[in-house]
Amino acid sequence: MLERQEQISQTIVTAQQMRDIEARIFAAGMPVAALMEKVAGLIFRRVQALYPNLQTQSVGILTGPGHNGGDALVVARELHFCGYDVKIYSSFSKLKELTSQHLQYAQSLGIPCYESIEQLSDCDLLIDGLFGFGLERTLTSAIAQAINQINSWSKPVVSIDLPSGLHTDTGEVLGTAIRATHTFCLGLWKLGLLQDHALEYVGKAELIDFDIPLADVQAVVGTNRIHRITQTTALSTLPLPRPAVTHKYKEGHLLLICGSRRYSGGAILTGLGARVSGVGMLSIAVPESLKPLLVAQLPEALIIGCPETQTGAIASLQLPENTDLSSFNAIAIGPGLTRDATPIVQQVLSSDRPLILDADGLNILAQMGTIPTLQKRQAVTILTPHAGEFKRLFPDLPDPMKDRVRAVREAAAQSGAIVLLKGARTAIANSQNSVWINPESTPALARGGSGDVLTGLLSGLLAQAKSKDISVEKIVATAAWWHSQAAILAGGERTELGVDAFTLTNYFIPVLASAWKELN
Ligand SMILES: NC(=O)C1=CN([C@@H]2O[C@H](COP(=O)(O)OP(=O)(O)OC[C@H]3O[C@@H](n4cnc5c(N)ncnc54)[C@H](O)[C@@H]3O)[C@@H](O)[C@H]2O)[C@@H](O)CC1
Ligand SMILES: Nc1ncnc2c1ncn2[C@@H]1O[C@H](COP(=O)(O)OP(=O)(O)O)[C@@H](O)[C@H]1O
Ligand SMILES: [K+]
Numbered sequence: 001m002l003e004r005q006e007q008i009s010q011t012i013v014t015a016q017q018m019r020d021i022e023a024r025i026f027a028a029g030m031p032v033a034a035l036m037e038k039v040a041g042l043i044f045r046r047v048q049a050l051y052p053n054l055q056t057q058s059v060g061i062l063t064g065p066g067h068n069g070g071d072a073l074v075v076a077r078e079l080h081f082c083g084y085d086v087k088i089y090s091s092f093s094k095l096k097e098l099t100s101q102h103l104q105y106a107q108s109l110g111i112p113c114y115e116s117i118e119q120l121s122d123c124d125l126l127i128d129g130l131f132g133f134g135l136e137r138t139l140t141s142a143i144a145q146a147i148n149q150i151n152s153w154s155k156p157v158v159s160i161d162l163p164s165g166l167h168t169d170t171g172e173v174l175g176t177a178i179r180a181t182h183t184f185c186l187g188l189w190k191l192g193l194l195q196d197h198a199l200e201y202v203g204k205a206e207l208i209d210f211d212i213p214l215a216d217v218q219a220v221v222g223t224n225r226i227h228r229i230t231q232t233t234a235l236s237t238l239p240l241p242r243p244a245v246t247h248k249y250k251e252g253h254l255l256l257i258c259g260s261r262r263y264s265g266g267a268i269l270t271g272l273g274a275r276v277s278g279v280g281m282l283s284i285a286v287p288e289s290l291k292p293l294l295v296a297q298l299p300e301a302l303i304i305g306c307p308e309t310q311t312g313a314i315a316s317l318q319l320p321e322n323t324d325l326s327s328f329n330a331i332a333i334g335p336g337l338t339r340d341a342t343p344i345v346q347q348v349l350s351s352d353r354p355l356i357l358d359a360d361g362l363n364i365l366a367q368m369g370t371i372p373t374l375q376k377r378q379a380v381t382i383l384t385p386h387a388g389e390f391k392r393l394f395p396d397l398p399d400p401m402k403d404r405v406r407a408v409r410e411a412a413a414q415s416g417a418i419v420l421l422k423g424a425r426t427a428i429a430n431s432q433n434s435v436w437i438n439p440e441s442t443p444a445l446a447r448g449g450s451g452d453v454l455t456g457l458l459s460g461l462l463a464q465a466k467s468k469d470i471s472v473e474k475i476v477a478t479a480a481w482w483h484s485q486a487a488i489l490a491g492g493e494r495t496e497l498g499v500d501a502f503t504l505t506n507y508f509i510p511v512l513a514s515a516w517k518e519l520n
Contacts, residue, residue, distance in 0.1 A: 008209055010233060011217055012189045012226040012437060015133040015168035021188070024216045033098055035210070036067060040074030042208045043184055047075065047158055048082070050182065051125055058085035060123035062150070062178075064130035064164065065092040066099065071160050071186075072129020073102035080111050088113040089120050091142060117146040126150060126157045128178045130164035133190060139165055139175035147176045156181040162190055163201040170403045171198030184208045188217065189228055194437045195404055196424045226405065226435040227477070234481040235519055237474045238512075239278065239464040251280025252463030255325070256456065257333040257344060259286040261312020264293055266336025266359065266452045269501050271298045273456020274332075276508035279463050283328070287314050313340035317347060325351040332459035334361025335452040342367070349373060354380040354462055354472070358455040359389075366392040374415045380472050381417040382462070384455060390421055405435055418473050420458075422451060426480045428473060436477040441484035442499075444491035449501030454483045457508070485511045 013021070026032060047059075061076040063069035073088070080086045090103060090113055107113050120126065130143070139147065147165055150157065157180045162168060165177025171192035180203040185193055187210050192198050227233070242251065254274055259267025267286050274282050275298065286294055288305035289312065295303050307315045314337070325331065331353050333345060337360035345364040348355055355377075357365055362385050365373060370393045374381055385393055387400045390407065394414070400407040400421055408421040412429035420428045424443065428436040458479035465475055486507040490499045 004214055005209065006230065006232050007214055008188065008212070008217070009207065009230055010228050011221060012191050012194060012228050012435075013221065014191050014226075017220050018133050018168075018188060018190065020220045021212060021216050024219065025212065028216075032067075036070050036074060036098060039186055039208065039210050040071045041078070042210060043071065043158075043160060043186075044075045044078040046184060046206075046208065047079070047125075047127065050158070051156070054079075054084050054125060057124040058087060058122065060120035060126045061086060061088045062120075062126060062128050062130050062146075062164070063088060063090045063092075063099070063103065065095050066131065066134045067096060068132030068134065068160055068164070069129045070096065070099035070102050071132075072127050073099065073106055075127055075129070075160075076111060077102070077106050077109065080106070080109060086111050087120055087123060089115075089117055089146070091115045091117075091146065117149050121153065123155065126155055128157050128159040128164050128180060130178070132161035132164075132186070133168040135162075135164070135166075135168065135174060137174070139177075144176045147178055151176075151179050157203075159183045159203075161186045162192060163198075163203075166192050166198050166201055168192045170406075171195030172402070173197070173201070177201050179203075182206070186210065187212050189439075191226060191405060194228070194425050194439055197401075199424055224433055226437065229436050229438050229477045229481045231481070231485075231515055233474065234478040235515060237470050237478040239461070240516065248280040251278070252329045252460070252465070253281040253327065254279045254283065254459050254463035255328040255331045256282070256284045256459065257314065257317070257331065257341075257348065258284070258335040258337055258452075259290050259294075260314070260336055260338045260341070261287060261289055261308070262338060263336030264290050265449065267294060268297045269449045269452035269505070270332070270335045270456040270459075271301055272502070272505040273453035273458075274460040275300070275456070276505055277457050277460025277464070279460035282460070285314065285317055285319075287312055309340050311338065311340050313338045314344050317344055325353055328353055328463070329465075330354045330356065330459050330463040332356035332358065332455055334358035335455055337361060337364075339364055339367070349377060352379045354382075356382045356384065356455060356459050356462065358384045358451065362389045362393055370394060371415050374417055377416070381415075382420065382458070382472070382476060383411075383415070383417050384420045384422065384451070384458070386422040386451065390419075405429075405437070409433060409435055418476055420476055420480065422454075426484075428476050428480065430473045434473065436473065436480075438477070438480040438484055440488065442487050442491045442496060444496040444499035445484070445487045445504075447500065450483075450487070450504065453501050453504055454479060457483060482508060482512065485515070 159180035291305035
């Protein structure tokens with residue numbers, strides 16, 4: 001049993017799930033006003049810790065009509081008692097009962113309250129309690145104008161629960177939205193905060209844990225889960241520690257099929273990604289002319305030179321004597337392949353081995369017809385598309401640019417594959433409707449070759465999986481986590497411009513070593 005904090009930190013909820021969880025807490029007897037007091041007290045203390053020198057400065061409190069506004073008003077009151085100079089913005093005529101009571105009391109204490117946002121233009125910090133997970137409609141007219149005005153000031157803003165204006169589930173901007181410096185997400189992570197297009201609004205996000213009972217979380221989210229990948233889950237999935245008595249073939253035999261005369265670098269980077277996974281035996285099938293290059297870069301790997309097409313793609317797989325596809329624990333195909341290698345992709349698709357398809361492997365699969373082709377497979381298939389490849393693979397599914405989680409879920413359900421949709425917040429789904437989201441990454445990865453490294457890493461981990469009883473989707477999630485953590489470490493040392501894919505591969509072991517040390 002994981003510690004409570006870890007379980008909470010792994011959970012992501014939709015607005016409806018959060019409503020259902022709250023309803024259970026209130027039905028069990030927790031008074032709404034008491035919970036608001038508790039939550040707002042926690043927010044207040046975090047604001048104080050983050051902005052300790054505000055005694056002489058002023059804080060603007062943006063309040064909406066619902067309980068998000070109520071939370072903000074309690075924070076306003078506490079800041080006032082601590083000696084902060086507080087001003088309230090409240091422009092809604094109809095407030096929820098509790099929110100209205102808090103506003104009345106704040107005013108009775110002499111805290112000024114304004115209907116015009118201009119009155120807060122001299123504040124040093126703003127607390128955004130306009131809307132939380134109760135936002136339902138697109139923001140228009142006066143409130144939209146006020147938010148645009150606030151954003152134009154470029155002041156520090158702490159958003160309560162979500163930056164007001166973001167859709168709780170999709171992270172879409174509903175008309176306009178607050179650009180927060182910090183977001184204090186309340187109780188459980190809201191899905192919208194982990195969707196790519198929300199990121200430029202969210203700022204630094206942190207969870208304010210207000211002791212939601214795990215039983216209520218369990219009862220509501222059940223098996224239809226969206227998991228946030230954490231260091232704990234990732235480390236528990238790695239093939240570590242190794243058994244004392246083992247040998248190279250017991251630690252996974254991976255076959256990579258990649259590269260062409262035109263794209264030789266992709267094969268090298270995929271090989272280097274596989275190397276850092278620690279896989280026992282690495283075989284790499286490339287066009288014959290690439291063999292010397294690969295041998296020079298990866299002396300430990302078995303490089304299989306294959307006959308070439310006229311264009312320099314692999315024409316046929318020529319495996320060593322006594323070897324066939326069933327000799328491998330996993331196969332990955334795609335990086336640098338070109339579409340001229342279509343027969344090879346067809347051949348591995350008809351094998352019974354766990355298979356990872358990336359890059360041209362995906363483009364060829366799309367040409368063959370993704371869903372009917374995959375329906376014929378018995379073994380595990382993993383697809384690792386970016387949004388462009390995703391659209392080619394699944395042209396009839398929802399746009400992955402709009403709601404990435406919905407898109408990846410439907411893709412996995414329809415294809416039966418495990419689908420990893422790349423992006424700033426990579427999302428992974430299996431066909432049983434479970435989703436994993438990688439919550440931390442860096443735009444340092446947004447450059448050619450990063451994805452090839454991920455494919456190698458993931459394949460190497462998958463090949464080693466047989467020795468531990470761990471689900472494939474968790475291994476995919478771990479690969480995404482490790483890839484991002486390596487990039488974060490590299491970016492921290494070298495800036496976001498210093499993380500070319502080759503350099504990235506040097507950061508996997510240092511980041512793992514320090515996380516592993518922390519654990520043991
Ligand atoms: N009950 C409590 O004490 C707790 C409150 N919490 C806070 O409560 C929030 C949820 O509260 P609510 O359900 O009241 O919802 P919100 O405060 O998020 O907003 C809902 C209110 O806004 C109105 N509204 C929705 N869309 C609108 C639009 N486009 N234009 C104008 N008005 C619009 C609704 O009619 C409703 O009055 C959470 O985000 C959180 O901040 C929880 O975090 C913790 C427990
Ligand atoms: N803005 C970003 N923030 C975090 N990670 C990113 C960002 N952009 C791209 N990535 C990651 O970089 C990798 C890019 O892979 P891909 O698009 O396949 O590129 P390539 O094929 O050139 O290697 C993916 O793992 C993706 O999640
Ligand atoms: K808010």
